[in-house]
Amino acid sequence: MTTQARRSTGVATRLVEATNRGLLHIVLVGIGLLWLVPTVGLFVTSWRTRPDIAASGWWTALFQFRYTVENYSEVLAARNFGDGFINSFIISIPSTVFPILIGALAAYALAWLKFRGRDALFLIVIALLVVPLQTTWVPVLQMFNLFNLTGTFTGIWLAHTAYGLPFAIFLLRNFFVGLPKELFDSAKIDGASDLGIFFRIVVPLSVPAIASLAxxxxxxxxxxxxxxxxxLQDPAKYPLTRSIQNLLGEFGSEWHLLAAGAFVTMSMPLLVFFALQRYFVHGITAGAVKG
Amino acid sequence: MLTRARRRSGAWLYVFPAGILLIAFLLYPVVRTLWLSFFGGTGFNPTEFVGLDNYIRLLTNDRLFLKLDELPPSGAMINSVLWIVLFTSGSLGIGMFVAVLADRVRYEPIVKAVIFLPMVISATAAAVIFRFVYSPDRTIGVLNAVLTGIFPNLEPIPWLGRISLVNYAVIGAGIWIFTGLAMVVLSAAYKTLDKEVLEAAHVDGASEWQTLWRVSVPMMAQPIAFVAIYLVITSLKMIDLVLVMTNGGPRAASRIIGFTFYLEVFNNGLVGYGSAVAIILLILMTPLIIIQIRRVRAEQALR
Structure with missing residues (x-):
């Protein structure tokens, strides 16, 4: 091959590569925008006045700085989203703490204590990971009616705790199993009890797994x-998701309130996501085994 | 040192609280739901034993659940089949596409965060977002705004109001939510692939596309199967997205199996009938549950 020919193929290859590179960026940015537009639309709408929303699309309003906080104040004050926010916390915090605590104890036994039926028990836990909740709700509700737990926070805490347990046990057990055996042996030689080992060795070493799970x-x-x-068949105890659904039923076309309300609901998970992205993604991908 | 007997009972104490809750909220209710599925009538504690009538009616005489005598077939079962095929392949395909492409650019974390974002928010919020996107209202629906912008003669399409379109529209929202999950799992798997093998394929003259299909995809068979199973399970159990977006309508055209349970029990008060739907759901999922258990057991064996 002559030098000239070689140089020209070099230019051609580079040209093809540059085009491919350009195409790659266009496709990726395109998909990114496609995924972003629905949320951005809701966000922009939530800051627009009702007449503006009726007069023009949010996409025409991007650079027309006429925004208002009124939708948010109305949703929070007049439509009970303030109470909904508090209720969501009242429901979520115990429903996070209990399954982790109870699940960690069980996971510890499944990982490090020897007892009969241990392996069978773990298999049952794995099977329960994917059981559809549809097959449990009616009997649980009948049970709640019997014990006057329907419409109480205690009832929903219990339900969320139980439904969260299979995954909590699964994730923590798999993490605990990976802890070095020598730690347990030396702690036992020092005379530590099983419970002492759990609180002083297992829990402190498992903070990343517990954080992801939480x-x-x-x-x-x-x-x-x-x-x-x-x-929770009591409007005074509804969480935010329920408030949104209510808003939809009553005011299907009050777009300004719907947009603001939906954003209030989304604010907490979005905050958690951006603050703790690494743990978040780990928890959710591990959670892919949960149905 | 502790005796064997004491150690054993001690271990059970750790498992006890979890065990009680799992029995009361998961194991016992499944058995009880099976029992309830043999009862008819309304009311929350049905007493009229009907044997297999609920199942027979669901599969042969409930046109909203399964209608096979007319083409194309329709009903919640058929809609669920469409979900399984389109939702799974859509989320998996786009997730894989983004995982592979984003690996080559510097702004990979940003692209991935954007695609993953819908996984973070509630299905309720996502449903509201897509009621906006799909709206035929000229100042609300961005999809119709784009379409009428490109085709000026087009009338805005009521995506959620048309029987022939609504199920596909809800599936679209589902793909928007779950692509992020597929992408994150597949991206992690892709990054562990031996890049020298991919290079070698390139040197041997394979195109990008061939390398992807003949080398990367087969090497990622395990995580792909894992995500696919998860997505199929998700589409079978789905309730909230359908409930908030369409409530199964118009004219039952967006009902799916998981949602039908909710509708029959809590809207129509048919506890036995709805329980039969739940059991059908469980039966359909059983093969997936077994695969899942085998997979996890195989993983445990490697430890």
Whole structure:
């Protein structure tokens, strides 16, 4: 091959590569925008006045700085989203703490204590990971009616705790199993009890796993609509997801309130996501085994 | 040192609180739901034993659940089949596409955060977002604004108001939510692939597309299968997205199996009938549950 020919193929290859590179950026940015536009639309709409929303699309309003906080203040004050926010916290925090505590104890036994039926028990936990909640709600509600737990926070805490347990046990057990055996042996030689080992060695070493689990469970409960719908039949105790659904039923076309309300609901998970992205993604991908 | 007997009972104490809750809220209710599915009538504690009638009616005489005598077939079962096929392949395909492409650019974390964002918010919020996107109202629906911008003669399409379109529109929202999950799992798997193998394929003259299909995809068979199973399970159990977006309508055209349970029990008060739907759902999921258990057991064996 002559030098000239070689140089020209070099130019051609580089030209093809540059075009490919350009195409790659266009496709990726395109997909990114496609995914972003629905949320941005809601966000922009939530800051526009009602007449503006009726007069023009949000996409024409991007650079027309006439925004208002009124939708948010109306949703929070007049439409009970303030109470909904508090209720969401009242529901979510115990529903995050209990399954982790109870699940960690069980996971510790499944990982490090020897007892009969241990492996069978773990298999049952794995099977329960994917059981559809549809097959449990009616009997649980009948049970709640019997014990006067329907419409109480205690009831929904219990339900979320139980439903969160299979995943909590699964994730923590797998993490605990990976802890070095020598730690347990030397602690036992020093005379530590099983419970002492659990609180002084296992828990402190498992902070990353517990954090991922806590974030996953908190978001799951915060975003839950169905359990609230079924077990909390008391408007004074509705969480935010339920408030949104209410707004939709009554005011299907009050777009300004819907947009602001939806953003209030989304604010907490978004905050958690941006603050703790690494733990968040880990929790959710591990949670992919949970149905 | 502790005796064996004491150690054993001690271990059960750790498992006890979790065990009680799992039995009361998961194991016992599944059995009880199966029992309830043999009862008819309304009211929350049905007493009229009907045997297999609920199942027979669901599969042969409930046109909103399964209608096979007319083409195309329709009903919640058929809509769920469409969900399984389109939602799974859509989320998986786009997730894989983004995972592979984003690996080559410096702004990868930003692209991935954007695609993952819908996984973070509630299905309720996502449903509201897509009621905006799909609206036929000229100042609300961005999809119709784009379409009428490109085709000026087009009338705005009521995506959620048309029987022939609504199920696909809800599936679209589902893909928007779950692509992020597929992308994150597949991206992690893609990054562990031996890049020298991909290079070698390139040197041997394989195109990008061939390398992806003949080398990367087969090497990622495990995580792909794992995500696919998860997505199929998700589409079978789905309730909240449908409930908030369309409530199963118009004229039952967006009902799916998981949602039908909710509708029959909590809207129509048919506890036995709805329980039969839940059991059908469980039966459909059983093969997936078994695969899942096998997979996890195989993983445990490697430890």
């Amino acid at each position: 974030i996953f469970q908190f978001t799951w409960v915060w975003n839950d609509l169905l359990n609230a719908l079924i077990f």
